Amino acid sequence: MIRYRLEASSDNARAGHIVTDHGEVPTPAFMPVGTQASVKALSSEEVAATGARMQIMNTYHLWLRPGAERIAELGGLHAFARWPHAIATDSGGFQAFSLAERTKMTEDGFEFASHLDGKRMKLTPEDAMRIQGLLGSDIAMQLDVCPPGNAAHADVLAAVERTTRWAERCLKAQGPGQSLFGIVQGGTNVELRLSHAETLGKLPFQGLALGGFSVGEPAEQMHRALVQIAHRLDDARPRYLMGVGSPEDLLIGVGAGIDLFDCVMPTRNARNGQAFTWAGKLTIKNARYRDDPLPLDPDCSCSACRGGYSRAYLRHLFVAGEILVLRMLSEHNLALYARLMREARAAIVANTFANFAAERLAVFRNLPDTTESG
């Protein structure tokens, strides 16, 4: 089971550790997404080299292929993916709802057709716990109901209530040695969020997550809600903001009191040719980089920047369709995210987080956008 140890705080921002059976995760922390037990394009060694100490992997995908029983027989996700550090898994509910076909939700759970072969499947709270138990993650997530950003109030309310009932069922089905996080829903309705946080806070979860953000609502609306909600989640347990986000979102989230994040943005954007740098976003296919001898970011320690691979070379690789560049940009972006969290942590410990965040936000918000020219 995990433990959370608070080390320092700076206003609502918190520095701590999540102590797991697979090492300590200094928080705030960003979890790279290893959807199919692989952070796309990167080896486990490379993910670890960026500084990441916890990955989140995808229960729905791994359940369907290669199968949870198979992974259990091969020693669980840590052995399977050769990732010796901590692993979280989501519940599978989000994909059962958004990726699978002909999905029906009842009080019992989700029924759907596999997006791979059309096979009818059922995912109940008990199934979600059983499957995550087989996968062997350090942190499992409860099955929840995640309404879209534009859902009507009645639907958001119903989602909250069903999520609570599923929370209790998940806790009953929790396996030994695996930690379980509850998921607070409620959209951008602060009152509903706080009430749900209070309800779930009374349950013996090892951590609490905010689900249902970054599902279509404007970023500012999410930010406004976050600063009112995050610090009200029980401060004895880790707080996890699911599926978020951009470097700006992370800074706002940490300031609001969040400890954990995950998002496909750094790796997905990388595969679309976008690098994050401390001086702005860099769209590598832009013609302006044709003759640019500089690395992506002279101030970065990822293997592409350290190795001196120029923007001109990376642009060439991208335009020529060479997959090496997808990996290099992925590693680069994850290194930036990990460093952002490290520096945020140091600022919290020094009790200067507000200044740090304001400075960084000013930079990130005024990033030169290279996507439109060249």
Added chain:
Amino acid sequence: MIRYRLEASSDNARAGHIVTDHGEVPTPAFMPVGTQASVKALSSEEVAATGARMQIMNTYHLWLRPGAERIAELGGLHAFARWPHAIATDSGGFQAFSLAERTKMTEDGFEFASHLDGKRMKLTPEDAMRIQGLLGSDIAMQLDVCPPGNAAHADVLAAVERTTRWAERCLKAQGPGQSLFGIVQGGTNVELRLSHAETLGKLPFQGLALGGFSVGEPAEQMHRALVQIAHRLDDARPRYLMGVGSPEDLLIGVGAGIDLFDCVMPTRNARNGQAFTWAGKLTIKNARYRDDPLPLDPDCSCSACRGGYSRAYLRHLFVAGEILVLRMLSEHNLALYARLMREARAAIVANTFANFAAERLAVFRNLPDTTESG
């Protein structure tokens, strides 16, 4: 300029060094193919870690994109691709003939339409030298005429004669500091090959290559020709068998007296899911590997095998479309090729190459083929 230093021989097999301005290349050696200044899926550091000390890059592709002048301005191919070791470039003729569109060959050279944008281009022997000079490779190849494996005798003869005339034009256009190899043609006609080898051997090339093999003729026919031809190429200069081949081909080639090879096979087959191992070819998507906890090859030092990534995991990655596995198989296969050459070299130095090759050939020829079952 390169120098060739013979160290030992074992029957016709030779161990030596090609001394270049970018380090010594122990021979026999296999050159990974970095078509677009990138060995597909691998960083330069990874290619070097397999043991390779010379890459061959593609003049046609790099000339069209990103452009030879651009690469020259960025410091040449070594700086551009961050490959500090030796580089050979082909002449571009093969792609001008096989990949470009509406190609016309005259005595002056090739005229064709770029396969990228249809632009009319011209590649003469002088162009081939100028472009390779801009790319800055250690070893340039002459422009040659490479007829298909089923070409009529008159066409093969005409190819030989034009190749000789282009050889002389390339030598006249050779830039300072760059070595140049002549290319012997003649198909599987041993008499024609030997006569062409004699003609080109009189010219001041720094090395001699055999082109026009592995162009559709049966492997046995190539092997029969090789053992009669290779050892008759001038023994003071490196001998390079272009575009060949399988591990078996390499063993036959080394035995015949060849020093250098290149082929896309180890990396292309990797991307199609095929790993070479000392115990046979391994088709990773085969269902038999679903639950296999072993690495590709317990006896291999590539990062995937050393890292303990199981066949079950690699199969999962391949089936799931994760690009990590393409890289892992590519590195693995190049590591096997490099090791095969290292072991062949040691056997030559120990004057036991015939036994070594016979043992290895027996294994490679009796490889269990995993492609058909499971």
